[in-house]
Amino acid sequence: MYKLGIDLGGTKIEAVLLNENLDVIHRKRIPTPQNNYQNILDSITSLVNEISENVKDYSVGICTPGAISKQTGLIKNSNTQCLIGKSLKEDLENNLEKNISMENDANCFAMAEATMGVAKDFDLVFGVILGTGVGGGIVIDKQLYSGRTNIGGEWGHHTLHREGNTCYCGKCGCVETYISGPALENQWMKLTGETKSLPEILMNLDNRNGKKWKDEFLENFGYGLANVIDILDPDAIVLGGGLSNIDFLYTEGKESVHSKVFSDLVDTPILKNQLGDSAGVFGACML
Numbered sequence: 001m002y003k004l005g006i007d008l009g010g011t012k013i014e015a016v017l018l019n020e021n022l023d024v025i026h027r028k029r030i031p032t033p034q035n036n037y038q039n040i041l042d043s044i045t046s047l048v049n050e051i052s053e054n055v056k057d058y059s060v061g062i063c064t065p066g067a068i069s070k071q072t073g074l075i076k077n078s079n080t081q082c083l084i085g086k087s088l089k090e091d092l093e094n095n096l097e098k099n100i101s102m103e104n105d106a107n108c109f110a111m112a113e114a115t116m117g118v119a120k121d122f123d124l125v126f127g128v129i130l131g132t133g134v135g136g137g138i139v140i141d142k143q144l145y146s147g148r149t150n151i152g153g154e155w156g157h158h159t160l161h162r163e164g165n166t167c168y169c170g171k172c173g174c175v176e177t178y179i180s181g182p183a184l185e186n187q188w189m190k191l192t193g194e195t196k197s198l199p200e201i202l203m204n205l206d207n208r209n210g211k212k213w214k215d216e217f218l219e220n221f222g223y224g225l226a227n228v229i230d231i232l233d234p235d236a237i238v239l240g241g242g243l244s245n246i247d248f249l250y251t252e253g254k255e256s257v258h259s260k261v262f263s264d265l266v267d268t269p270i271l272k273n274q275l276g277d278s279a280g281v282f283g284a285c286m287l
């Protein structure tokens with residue numbers, strides 16, 4: 001059976017068709033229609049029909065921004081605002097006249113890396129998105145484990161500091177408010193009074209503020225992932241998202257994580273993703 005995956009992003013919609021050997025047969029990108037749910041629905045429908053032409057038997061998986069409520073099937077917390085509260089899965093199933101699978105981008109990332117990417121030889125994989133937000137997905141023996149209420153792997157809202165930064169989720173001190181890109185830029189601002197982008201900050205850390213900023217980042221990264229290891233004990237952790245390009249996360253970051261795990265033997269590999277921006281669309285294929 002062929003696998004068709006769609007990655008629905010804020011600016012582009014990408015589609016890929018894989019054959020039985022997971023070779024790419026067809027690939028296409030179109031811009032995402034802005035602020036109009038019906039146009040997004042129509043675009044995805046015609047994209048699926050176009051790239052599946054002449055193929056009889058294929059599955060369809062969709063990678064969406066934001067979470068899908070297990071209770072209602074509706075999209076929640078999406079930064080593509082016009083999707084919120086919409087039943088995208090059901091509407092697409094009606095248009096395409098077939099069942100489809102739909103997962104958020106962190107889960108699709110984890111699936112892609114655990115089946116086709118850097119972690120394909122590991123059994124239990126924790127995929128981590130570190131970018132504008134912090135998310136995660138759990139894959140066990142090539143199957144996504146999304147949990148009883150679809151929040152499996154959502155370590156971004158574990159509490160790191162109970163009296164810490166306020167989070168949009170209503171709590172304080174969530175992981176995301178310390179080690180997401182915007183949070184790290186904020187932290188720099190608090191330390192120095194300067195507004196700098198993350199790449200600018202990373203360019204020169206060889207000074208007092210730079211060292212302090214980096215130490216705090218490593219501590220929070222370390223406690224955040226050590227908590228995950230204590231519960232899940234994964235065979236590998238894969239980092240994705242913009243911050244996965246920070247080299248010291250794989251050396252000093254890994255040491256910080258390992259030093260905080262409750263075990264005398266810690267050797268959990270922390271790996272850089274292999275599929276980059278394509279993880280969403282490949283993960284959608286593998287759902």
Ligand SMILES: [Zn+2]
Pocket residue numbers: 156157167168169170171174176
């Ligand atoms: Zn939160």
